[in-house]
Amino acid sequence: MEEFFQQLTNGLAVGGIYALIALGYTMVYGVLKLINFAHGDLFTIGAYLGFTLFTAFGLAGWVSGPGGVLLVLVMVMGLVALIGFLLERVAYRPLRSSSRLSAVVSALGASIFFQNAVMLIYGAKFQVYPNDIRPSYVLSIMGIDVPLVRIMMIAASLGLMLALYWFTQRTRIGAAIRATAIDQGAAKLMGIDVNRVISLVFMIGPALGGVAGVMVGLYYGQVDFTMGWVYGLKAFTAAILGGIGNIPGAMVGGLLLGVIEALGAAYISIAWKDAIAFLVLILILIIRPTGLLGERVADKI
């Protein structure tokens, strides 16, 4: 029972990260029908920016307690949002009226560019997050010990997801995003500036991905320049699992994938962890290609 509970909370923490990244894939797919293959690298950039900020602030003696962590998270969100905005302007907007394949190639190119840029700036070795930032308390819940950092991660990712859900469902701009995803032409007839909606989506998604990067750094204590590949692929799987283009789907898909993976690693074999995740992808594509909550078929990438 204790083992199960440990794995469940661990799965939810990792699943929250998958969900945050998956939201970026799914929102971009929603408005542009494009898989932003550079999204995983934006997550990596977030992790490294977090590393830089924590280290710099640590040297200056500024980071103390949750306030400092929050400050870094907000700064990383802003910076990665800016990079996402520029990415869309440089790599995708000029290709808007070209074939879909051109945009995919451009996305892969952007991914390679970002990954190598991070490697050149920070080096190919992994970097270690300062270990005095993350809380080392262990909570005891009904006699089971759970690290506080895990609870905080689950709370942070759920909080961000709820905020995003509220934003898309309850605000005027959120409705404009949903309308643009359904029918760009009709959205234009409403007086919606579709280009601004697309820019906004390219800021929200990367901001969430960047936060996820910092969270991974805090949780595991280290980051490396290839981390975006595996996390990106897992989050992409989560987005497909929930139904690509569907915002609640990405949230459910991410959490579910994290839990499946954690339980699989515990009860089957840790060596099979990644294989289980991708088996889920294959199964969902065979059995229910629209994903759990999706209505639309993801026909082509």
Add this chain to the structure above:
Amino acid sequence: MFLELRDLHVKYGNVEALHGINVHVDEGEIVTILGANGAGKTTTLMSISGLVQPSQGGVYFKGKALHEMPSHAVVREGITQSPEGRRVFGTLTVLENLNLGAFTSNDKARIRKTRDWIFELFPRLLERKDQLAGTLSGGEQQMLAIGRALMGDPKVLLLDEPSLGLAPILVKSIFETVRAINKTGMTVVLVEQNARAALKLATRGYVLEVGRVVMEDSAANLLANTDVQDAYLGGSGH
């Protein structure tokens, strides 16, 4: 001049869909554009809304060149459209669809007033305001598309085939509503295949044939014209 299309050419790739049409609409009129499938009626409305760009010539509204503006700026100028095929946002509620029609406005009191008026025009929309638009019947979706276009408080309302696929009784009621909307002083441009009903409603009309204006006259004259009767009114009209 209120609204004017001047020597408007539109190309889709290498194919020219409009070969230089001239259309003018005066304030307070209902102008109808008639023509067979593929004559260029929808292209005409889409170039007014700025969703297709002219290759030559342009669209002018109160002296401003609409074709040089992005589509969302055209809406801000006071020109909205209920497009062909309705194109309501299916997974959004009726109320959300209507509110998006007022996306360019920040005047909450005005928006509420317009919404109340639309619910008076189309009581069915009020009954179904929390329902997803995709679950409405065709007629209700048409009402929603027109209501959504009205939410922008337009000076000119563009209607593309509002009668398409609707039962005759509904067509009649929608056309009566268009008349009521026009009585409030709103200018209407109506694209229709149902030429008889459109001409009975309109002040003036244009007939498009494969991207050219071939006739232009008062609605009464067009209704009496034997060529129009043969081609669009299903024979002599007796």
